[in-house]
Each structure stands twice: as C-alpha cells, then as structure tokens.
Amino acid sequence: xxxxxxxxxxxxxxxxxxxxxxxxxxxxxxxxxxxxxxxxxxxxxxxxxxxxxxxxxxxxxxxxxxxxxxxxxxxxxxxxxxxxxxxxxxxxxxxxxxxxxxxxxxxxxxxxxxxxxxxxxxxxxxxxxxxxxxxxxxxxxxxxxxxxxxxxxxxxxxxxxxxxxxxxxxxxxxxxxxxxxxxxxxxxxxxxxxxxxxxxxxxxxxxxxxxxxxxxxxxxxxxxxxxxxxxxxxxxxxxxxxxxxxxxxxxxxxxx
Amino acid sequence: xxxxxxxxxxxxxxxxxxxxxxxxxxxxxxxxxxxxxxxxxxxxxxxxxxxxxxxxxxxxxxxxxxxxxxxxxxxxxxxxxxxxxxxxxxxxxxxxxxxxxxxxxxxxxxxxxxxxxxxxxxxxxxxxxxxxxxxxxxxxxxxxxxxxxxxxxxxxxxxxxxxxxxxxxxxxxxxxxxxxxxxxxxxxxxxxxxxxxxxxxxxxxxxxxxxxxxxxxxxxxxxxxxxxxxxxxxxxxxxxxxxxxxxxxxxxxxxxxxxxxxxxxxxxxxxxxxxxxxxxxxxxxxxxxxxxxxxxxxxxxxxxxxxxxxxxxxxxxxx
Numbered sequence: 206x207x208x209x210x211x212x213x214x215x216x217x218x219x220x221x222x223x224x225x226x227x228x229x230x231x232x233x234x235x236x237x238x239x240x241x242x243x244x245x246x247x248x249x250x251x252x253x254x255x256x257x258x259x260x261x262x263x264x265x266x267x268x269x270x271x272x273x274x275x276x277x278x279x280x281x282x283x284x285x286x287x288x289x290x291x292x293x294x295x296x297x298x299x300x301x302x303x304x305x306x307x308x309x310x311x312x313x314x315x316x317x318x319x320x321x322x323x324x325x326x327x328x329x330x331x332x333x334x335x336x337x338x339x340x341x342x343x344x345x346x347x348x349x350x351x352x353x354x355x356x357x358x359x360x361x362x363x364x365x366x367x368x369x370x371x372x373x374x375x376x377x378x379x380x381x382x383x384x385x386x387x388x389x390x391x392x393x394x395x396x397x398x399x400x401x402x403x404x405x406x407x408x409x410x411x412x413x414x415x416x417x418x419x420x421x422x423x424x425x426x427x428x429x430x431x432x433x434x435x436x437x438x439x440x441x442x443x444x445x446x447x448x449x450x451x452x453x454x455x456x457x458x459x460x461x
Numbered sequence: 462x463x464x465x466x467x468x469x470x471x472x473x474x475x476x477x478x479x480x481x482x483x484x485x486x487x488x489x490x491x492x493x494x495x496x497x498x499x500x501x502x503x504x505x506x507x508x509x510x511x512x513x514x515x516x517x518x519x520x521x522x523x524x525x526x527x528x529x530x531x532x533x534x535x536x537x538x539x540x541x542x543x544x545x546x547x548x549x550x551x552x553x554x555x556x557x558x559x560x561x562x563x564x565x566x567x568x569x570x571x572x573x574x575x576x577x578x579x580x581x582x583x584x585x586x587x588x589x590x591x592x593x594x595x596x597x598x599x600x601x602x603x604x605x606x607x608x609x610x611x612x613x614x615x616x617x618x619x620x621x622x623x624x625x626x627x628x629x630x631x632x633x634x635x636x637x638x639x640x641x642x643x644x645x646x647x648x649x650x651x652x653x654x655x656x657x658x659x660x661x662x663x664x665x666x667x668x669x670x671x672x673x674x675x676x677x678x679x680x681x682x683x684x685x686x687x688x689x690x691x692x693x694x695x696x697x698x699x700x701x702x703x704x705x706x707x708x709x710x711x712x713x714x715x716x717x718x719x720x721x722x723x724x725x726x727x728x729x730x731x732x733x734x735x736x737x738x739x740x741x742x743x744x745x746x747x748x749x750x751x752x753x754x755x756x757x758x759x760x761x762x763x764x765x766x767x768x769x770x771x772x773x774x775x776x777x778x779x780x
Contacts, residue, residue, distance in 0.1 A: 271540025337536030383626030
C-alpha cells in the first residue's frame with residue numbers, strides 16, 4: 206500500500222477525473238461533493254453542479270455537508286425547490302445531459318442499488334436512509350457513476366431491496382421496463398473502478414488502484430467478476446491531492 | 462381583518478390534533494419548524510401520520526418522543542450529522558413505527574397533486590424498483606386510517622400515443638403543515654429566502670397551515686414586491702413570531718445550522734435514557750421556545766450567526 210494518499214482520496218479523485226467540462230452534475234452528500242468540487246477546481250472548471258434541493262451552479266467556497274446546506278446557495282444561477290431539480294432530470298431536453306453521482310449500501314452485478322434496508326423489508330435488520338432522490342436520478346439522467354465501499358457483503362448476487370434501478374436484469378431489460386435515463390456507467394469503489402459490458406450490462410473490472418490487485422478485488426466481490434481487461438488507474442497527481450486537501454476539504458469534514 | 466398572530470402553544474392547540482396527517486417544511490439541516498414541533502411534543506399530540514421527503518431533525522424528535530405512528534418518507538438521514546436518523550432507525554428496527562418508502566420526487570408530486578386538487582400525478586420514478594413493488598402498509602391499515610390511500614403506487618401505460626409505462630403517485634392532503642419562514646405578516650403573507658424545498662406545495666396541499674417566522678413585518682412591506690411571496694395568505698391559519706425558530710437547523714442569511722448541537726444530538730439519540738433526558742431538558746422542562754434558546758445560550762447563537770453576504774457562517778479552523 207502506498208501511504209501517500211488514502212482510499213477515500215483515491216475514490217474522490219478517480220471520480221473527479223470522469224467529470225467533464227460539459228457535464229451537468231447531480232451531486233449527493235459526501236464523496237460525490239468532494240469529486241464534483243475537485244473536478245471543478247482542476248480539469249473541468251466549466252462543469253455545472255446542482256442539487257436536488259433546487260440549487261443550480263453555486264459558488265462553493267466551503268464544502269457542503271448535506272444537499273440542503275446553506276453553502277449550496279451562494280452565487281447560484283437559480284434557486285428553486287425539489288420540483289425544479291427533479292423535473293430538470295426527468296425532462297427529455299435537459300435530463301440526458303445530467304451526470305448523476307450516487308452511492309449505496311449494496312449493489313449487484315447489473316448496478317442495481319440498495320440504500321433502503323438490509324434483511325427483509327417488513328422486518329428490517331438494518332434500516333438505511335432510503336432513496337432520497339437516488340431512485341429518481343437513476344431513473345432519469347443520462348449517465349450515472351456510483352460510489353461503493355468494496356466488500357463482499359456489499360457486492361451481492363441480489364440486493365435485499367432494489368432502491369435505485371441500474372441495468373435491472375441486464376441486456377435490454379432496463380429499456381423494456383420503460384426507464385428513460387441512460388443507466389450506470391461506472392462504479393468507483395475503495396479498490397478500483399468497474400464498468401458495464403455494452404451488451405450483457407454485467408459489471409467488469411476496468412481499473413484497479415496502485416495499492417491493490419485484480420485478485421484482491423475479486424476476493425472482495427460477492428459474485429464472479431471479469432478481471433481480464435483491468436488496467437491500473439493512475440495514482441493521484443500532486444496537484445489533484447493538493448487541491449483536494451487544501452482547497453476542497455481543508456478541515457477534513459468529509460475526508461477525515 | 463383579524464390577526465393570525467398567536468403564540469406557538471395556542472396555534473398548535475387549535476390546529477394540530479392527535480391522529481392528524483402532518484407535514485413539516487425544510488430539508489435535513491435546513492429550516493425545520495423546530496419551535497412548532499417542540500410545542501407538538503410538549504402538548505403530547507400523538508398517533509401522528511407524518512409525510513415528508515427528506516428526513517429531518519424534527520421527524521427524529523417526533524419519532525423519538527413516540528408521537529408518530531405512521532411515516533411516509535423518502536430519506537431518513539441528516540447528511541454528515543446522521544447517516545441514518547438515529548431515533549428513526551431505532552423505531553423501524555424495533556417495529557414501533559410503520560413506514561412506507563417513496564422517492565423525493567414522488568413525495569414532491571404527492572404534495573403537488575394534493576395542491577392541484579387531482580388524485581394522482583404520473584412519473585417514471587420508481588419503474589423497476591422495489592419502491593413500487595414493496596408496500597409498508599397493509600390493506601387493513603389502509604382501510605382503518607382515513608389519511609391513507611387504498612393503494613401505494615400503480616404502474617400504468619400512458620393513454621396517449623407514446624404508451625410509455627408510468628408510475629402513478631397518489632395525492633396527499635395533510636391535515637396540517639408546519640413551516641418556518643423568514644418573514645410573515647399578521648394577515649398570513651409568507652416570504653422565504655433561498656431554497657423553498659417543497660414548502661410551497663406542502664402548504665397548498667394542507668387543510669391547515671401554521672407558520673413560524675424569524676421576523677414579523679407589516680403586511681404593506683410584503684405587498685410591495687408580492688411576486689416574492691410564497692403563496693396566498695388565505696391558506697395560512699396561524700403566524701407565530703419566533704426568531705431562531707429553526708435552531709439547530711439553518712435559516713439562510715440568518716443563522717447556520719448548529720453543528721455542535723447536531724453532533725451532540727446524534728450521540729445522545731443513540732442512548733434511550735440520554736435521549737429522554739434531552740427531551741426533558743430542552744422540551745418538557747421549558748415553557749416555550751424562548752426558554753429553550755436561553756438554554757442554548759446567547760454565545761452559541763452568536764457563533765452561528767450567518768454572514769449576510771454568504772448566507773451562512775464561515776467555518777473557522779476549530780470545527
């Protein structure tokens with residue numbers, strides 16, 4: 206393990222690299238905030254960040270701790286409410302250009318997410334927050350990236366509760382179900398980055414980080430993963446790390 | 462014109478009853494109607510049916526005080542301050558409340574349908590998910606409780622030419638909605654600065670609306686720029702003047718959320734006896750919200766005072 210950077214830092218940076226200048230980024234709480242703000246302060250200064258609470262393109266001097274943090278409002282181009290944000294994503298003119306960044310507690314090979322409950326739904330062993338806007342985003346936007354802690358108990362054959370639809374049963378099942386948005390593009394985990402096969406829509410390993418290996422990633426995945434195409438993700442550059450640590454989250458409120 | 466201004470205790474006594482379907486404005490750490498919910502708890506108004514999008518400090522307090530029995534919700538967390546709201550999680554896992562899950566957009570549409578006076582609105586949100594297929598309330602409960610619809614969500618094809626599959630989301634019309642706003646007048650005009658979340662749809666959908674406000678201002682002042690006001694004053698039943706009425710959540714340009722209090726709350730909420738002590742100290746042990754604010758202390762309120770330019774309190778290096 207390279208001790209120059211943490212797993213959390215690697216995850217935020219790996220995600221930020223996948224955010225382009227032309228993206229309109231739907232940003233959830235926590236790691237997605239770090240990734241989006243890092244992208245904006247490095248290679249994608251023109252990307253537009255917005256929140257489900259209704260704030261569009263704010264100037265974030267400080268990292269917000271929830272999507273309703275007053276820090277999401279300063280210098281915004283538009284301030285509305287939830288109806289504005291969600292109809293922007295469902296609208297077929299504006300929704301396809303949105304990149305949604307989500308996270309969950311469980312994920313299956315087709316990128317379906319659970320953030321509602323562990324165990325049986327009617328007698329939850331562990332109650333989680335629930336969808337919030339995640340299912341709405343997963344339904345409607347053009348592309349989604351998902352953050353996951355990479356553990357076998359989280360990468361499962363079948364999620365206990367399907368909160369946010371990914372590629373459903375794979376193949377064309379997502380389109381058949383009538384979901385208008387584009388489906389998940391990648392899963393950024395604490396060990397690497399997974400992509401989805403163009404036809405089967407099954408997850409495969411596309412990148413592993415400098416401190417791990419494809420075999421270690423398979424050992425931490427609860428289903429069989431194609432690891433044959435995996436390459437190493439570049440380690441964080443000094444600039445990426447400096448911006449993330451000194452400008453994005455200097456008080457280590459999310460990085461800790 | 463008779464004034465709608467009254468004390469929180471009188472407003473809650475008049476317009477909130479046991480068994481009501483209730484909704485609260487705000488979102489996670491922002492603009493929760495804390496003063497009004499403290500009063501609901503102090504008066505022990507129970508068996509409530511709460512409907513909300515994203516979990517909030519007030520919902521956690523109400524559930525912790527055993528006053529909510531049914532909860533329709535999209536998200537029970539409070540950002541970095543609670544990855545899942547502590548008393549909410551405990552109540553679900555111990556089976557002391559019954560929950561039905563929706564998405565934030567679905568809940569928004571439910572209020573909007575209620576406000577529009579139609580029985581449902583369509584969306585794509587929920588297609589292919591367990592939010593449509595798994596129901597939290599059984600038929601018996603749906604029949605027994607007037608505020609519940611007989612069905613949760615229905616998937617149907619559009620009757621228009623595209624014939625796409627849609628999720629039909631049922632309207633909700635709360636008996637009462639509690640909001641905390643920046644400014645209000647005695648005739649019930651309300652003005653919010655910053656994000657309005659779904660406060661406006663909630664108020665329009667409700668049978669009764671109680672506002673608490675940071676500032677009570679003359680009606681004429683709010684009538685100068687009426688396009689900045691939230692909704693018709695006619696739908697408001699009561700106006701309560703309560704500065705800092707959203708503490709420990711934020712009120713844009715007035716004060717930030719109280720991060721210290723929210724962190725302490727999370728730890729206190731983990732332990733039953735500490736939580737009941739919290740209720741005793743901050744709610745049952747005081748007569749009104751001003752006495753609660755006195756316990757919080759002037760220094761703390763000064764610490765979280767917002768910069769008028771940024772709308773929040775710039776963080777020091779000590780957080």
